[in-house]
Amino acid sequence: MLAAELGELATFLAVAKHCSFSKAAVERGVASSAVSHSVRSLEERVGVRLLHRTTRSVSLTDAGERFVSELSPAFEQIGRALDGLNAFRGTPFGLVRITVPTSIAPYVLRDVLGPLISKNPGLQLDIETSDRLVDIAKEGFDAGIRFGERLSQDMVAVRIKSKLRFAVVGSPEYLRGRQLPQIPADLQNHACIRYRFPSGAIYNWAFERNGETLSVEVNGPMITDGQELMVEAALQGCGLAYVWDDRVQDELRSGRLIRCLDDWCRTDDDLFIYYPSRRYVSAGLRALIDKLRA
Template identity: 45%
Template sequence: MPKPNLADLTAFASIAEHRSFRRAADALGVSRSSLSHLMRTLEGTLGVRLLHRTTRSVAPTEAGERLLKRLAPVLRDLDEALDGVSDDSGQPSGTLRINGNETAARLLLGTVVPLFLARYPQMSIDLVSEGRLIDIVEQKFDAGIRLGESVPQDMIAVRIGGDMRFVAVASPAYLAANSPPVHPDDLRQHRCIRQRLPSGKLYRWEFARHAQEITIDVPGVLTLDHSGLMVEAAIDGLGIAFVPEHVACAGLDSKKLAIVLEDWSPAIPGLCLYYPGNRHIPAGLRAFIDMIKAFIF
């Protein structure tokens, strides 16, 4: 029986991982028709059906799962061998694609990125800052950066900063004219500066104290989509804003803002870099993670 080639096996592994011919084709840089042809060839060569196909989904058959279990470490070892050749000839090279938010981008640009690019001149970084959560595998990113609580459970996370917290802040003038809230429910009687998320949904404010958690869809006549603008609006006395504490620190230090409901604002896990745990880690990403651990922790 003729043996399948590496392209066919790689195509099968990609389809099984993405559960989609379209996403696998995008990841491999081939057309869907070419990928379908490769799979028909592979199944014909092996004489067994490897994938269940419907109009909406793709999933490995029992035989496909057995093949994938044995194939995954082989492909991972091959990637590592190829990386080893690159490492033997010099430093890591290529482009490292990272998706994060604005806070993460600013943190990296002020710490790790300049050092990384100086140490590894053959590497380049494509850093995309956006607020919406995406599938980093589907969108072809090597890693993502989000708050620890937002990292998908099937990813490996590396802390890149300490804990943080969200705080409700308002100007002294606003608090002088309106009784400060003493319980999160009191916010329903206040003008709040609401936040629209990149998904289009309004952010619901989250508070916790003594194991009690409260989530509130606050009222307000002003809605913004940027934490910095929300802080400026709060300083101008337009209402109470709920923002990361570090975004409001300048206003707090200058006494232009005050925190309310502070005992309802516990610390939460801060930013984490995350990447797929079931994939080979490129040499460039490994080097980047090592530098994060060395310079941020």
């Protein structure tokens, strides 16, 4: 089979998985027009329509569904065979696509990226940072990083980091002349910088002490979907922010931010890298997992 024909088949499988030409183009690293041309060429060559297309949707025909069911195992076998060459190559090779929450990506990956890439020059990382819940199998990712409480049971999960802690912080300028909150209820007397999930829901600040848990609906002059901007707003005296402790270590050490409600700030669940249980683990993904665990 010619390489061009294999490329057409791989492109068709990407379109079938996403039911989208544009998403398949992102996965394949090509233009949407190239994906459309490749699928059209494949259909002309086999003489069968494989996809229904409208201006709003893409779906498989009956022939397309049968073709995918028979083609997918073959490509998985090809992937395993290619990955097996890593044993002779000496270092992991190829593309690894992962998704990581935006709010924690720098702190999970900061000690990993340089050593991993320098040790494995044939490895390419495609990292999407997003706080939305991602279906990694449907969207073509090799793996994702999330907290354990948000993982589905059909995933293989490898713990890479113990619980991450939150911190309530404010600038000296904001806190000057104000009483520091002593209990979460005191936040009702403070301006708070709120976080909005990708779903549109506003995060209620969650606290825990001695087995007691509280959820506080805070108010304030600003809502955002990014912790970077929350920290910047806190530094500029806009109010209190509730962010990852790791994110504000430098600011706390320098005194640019002050910690509040320290004994109430909770920890989130353990952090995991996860991937579909039915999927083989490439040498590149295995190298990433090992580095994250280390």
